[in-house]
Amino acid sequence: MKIKMSLLFLVINFCMVHAQQELISEIKNQTIVIDSLSKVIKKERDDLKLLNEKFKIKTDSINGLKSTLSKLEKFKNEKKKFDEQLKLKSDSISTLIKQKNEITQKISDDKMKYEQNMISEKEKTRLEFLNQITNFYNGKSFDELILNSSKNTIERDLKITGTTELKLLLNDLKVYFEARDLLDNRFNAEVTKTKLDNLNKIKQQSVLLEKLKDQLENYQSVNNGLIECLKSLIDLDMKGLVMSNSGHDKEVIQLKLNKIQTQISKFIFDFDFNHADYPYLSNVLSKVIKLKVPNPDADISKLLKNIE
Structure with a gap:
C-alpha cells in the first residue's frame, strides 16, 4: 500500500513536473511570441508615425496646391477680365488706327489738291503777269521803254518771259542799262570799249541809245578834262594859300x-x-565845289585820285 502510494506520488509528481515544464516552455514560447508581437507592434507604430508624417506632408502639399489652385482660379478670372479689357483696348486702337489712316489719307488728298491748286494758281498768275509784261512792252518805242524801266525790272522780266521776240528786246534793254551804269562809276577804258561794242550791236531806233553811245565815246575825254581841271586848282594851291594870311584879305580870297x-x-x-550825263564825274566836281567855296585852300588831292 505504501509502495502504491509512493508510486502514485511519483507519478503525480512526475506529471506535475512535466506539466510545469510544459507550462514554462509554453510561457517561454508565449514570451517569444509577445516579444515578436511587440516588435511588430513597434514597427507598425513606427510605420504609422512615418505614414502620419507623410500624410501631413501630403496634406500640407494638398493644402498648398489648393491655395495655388485658388490663386490660379483667381488669376484666371483676373486674366479673363484683363483679356476682355485688352480686347476692348485692341478694338479701340484698331478703330483709332483706322481713323488715323482715314485722316492721313484725307490730309494727303487735301494736300495734293492744295498743291495742284497752287500750281494752277501759280501758273495762272504767271500767265497773267506774263501777259501784263507782254502788254507793257508791246507798242512802245525803245526810248519809252528806257524811260519806264530799270535794270532790275528788265532782269526780272527776262527770267519769266517765254517769247523769243520779247527776250531779244529785253536783252537789248539790259545791254543799255548795263552800259549806262558805267557812267555811275570810275572810268575804265577796257570795260567802256566792251560795253560800247555791245551797244553798237543793238538794232533799235533810239535817241537815248545814240546819246549813251556819244557819252561813252566821250567819257575818257571828259574824264581827262576834269583831271586837268583839278590839277590846275591844285597848282593854284601850290602858288599860295590865301586863307593862311593873318588878315584874311577878302580881295585876295x-x-x-x-x-x-x-x-x-x-x-x-x-x-x-x-x-546828268556823267553822274560819277559830276559827283566829284560837286565835292570839289563844296570844299573850295568855303575854303579856297581846301585840299582836293584825294578827289583827284578818284578819277586818275
Missing part, C-alpha cells in the same frame, strides 16, 4: 575864288559838261 571858278567854268564850257 575872292581873287582865288574867281580863278577857281574860271577853271571849273572852262572845264564845263570846253566839254559842254552836263551834270
